[in-house]
Amino acid sequence: MSLAKRLTDQGITLPDASAPAANYVPFVQVGNIVYVSGQISRNDDGLITGVLGDDMSIEDGAAAAKTCALQLLAQVKAACGGDMDRLVRVVKLTGFVNSTKDFTDQPKVINGCSDFLxxxxxxxxxxxxxxxxxxxxxxGVAVEIEGIFEVS
Incomplete structure (x- = not known):
């Protein structure tokens, strides 16, 4: 089954790839590797802000991380000229969690992205x-995640 069809069959609609907010590009392709700049937690209502260990639960943080996954895939789709079937695999993610110094469950938060992917x-x-x-x-966003992807 094609990747595009798999996403459609699961009811997954990717957002439009967002433009960079500063002096950088949203992705760089080198050979068959696409490096996607950090994607921040946001949804249709706007930015998802908060501090894990203070005013945000692990579950809310994981939901914020899932929105980063959607943003990452949107950037990969843009890098592939709209053809999601060119995505071969997710290679590596680096997730940043806005958290207090005593919060130690960053992996559980980033699982929201990993589990979704x-x-x-x-x-x-x-x-x-x-x-x-x-x-x-x-x-003040809760989560930012960058990714490395293999494409054909």
Whole structure:
């Protein structure tokens, strides 16, 4: 089954790829590898802000991380000229969690992204990963995730 059909069959609609907010590009392709700049937690209502360990639960953080996954895939789709079937696999993610100094469940938060990618893409969604704490993220968002993807 094609990746595009798999996403459609699961009712997954990708957002439009967002434009960069500063002096960088949203992705760079080198050979068959696409490096996607950090995608921040946001949905149709706007930015998802908060601090894990303070005013945000792990579940809310994981939901915010899932929105980053959708943004990452939107950038990959743009890099592939709209053809999601060119995505071979997710290679690596680096997740940043806006959290207090005592919060230690960053991996559980970033699981919101990882679990979604594996569910949506199957084995192509399995990846290496880092999940780290940040004392602050741009615009107060809860999560930012960057990714490396293999494409054909």
């Amino acid at each position: 594996v569910e949506a893409l199957g084995d192509a969604g399995r990846h290496a990963r880092s999940a780290v704490s940040a004392v602050a993220l741009p615009m």
